[in-house]
Amino acid sequence: MSFLIKKLIFHIIFNFSLFLILIIGIQNSSQKRKVNFLNTETIKLPISFIVGVSFISGSIAGSLLNINSEEKI
Numbered sequence: 288m289s290f291l292i293k294k295l296i297f298h299i300i301f302n303f304s305l306f307l308i309l310i311i312g313i314q315n316s317s318q319k320r321k322v323n324f325l326n327t328e329t330i331k332l333p334i335s336f337i338v339g340v341s342f343i344s345g346s347i348a349g350s351l352l353n354i355n356s357e358e359k360i
Contacts, residue, residue, distance in 0.1 A: 295350075298346075298347070298350040298351075301346075302343055302346055302347050302350075305339075305342075305343050305346070306339075306340075306343055309335075309336065309339040309340070309343070312335065312339075313333045313335045313336050313339070316333035316334070316335050316336070317333075318333065318334050319331040319332060319333055319334070320332065320334055320337070322337060
């Protein structure tokens with residue numbers, strides 16, 4: 288199996304694990320806020336979920352950029 292495919296699978300499993308831990312961790316979160324997204328508002332979401340999802344999406348974007356830049360070398 289190619290090194291890039293192994294690395295991509297590792298990043299997918301790692302980020303999915305972070306998401307599962309996030310879901311388990313916010314079970315007792317009581318502070319909720321709405322998020323303004325473009326012209327609409329979302330439902331009330333726990334603040335920890337908003338912060339966690341933004342961290343995980345940044346991790347995914349960073350890993351995809353890293354994999355893309357290694358292919359050009």
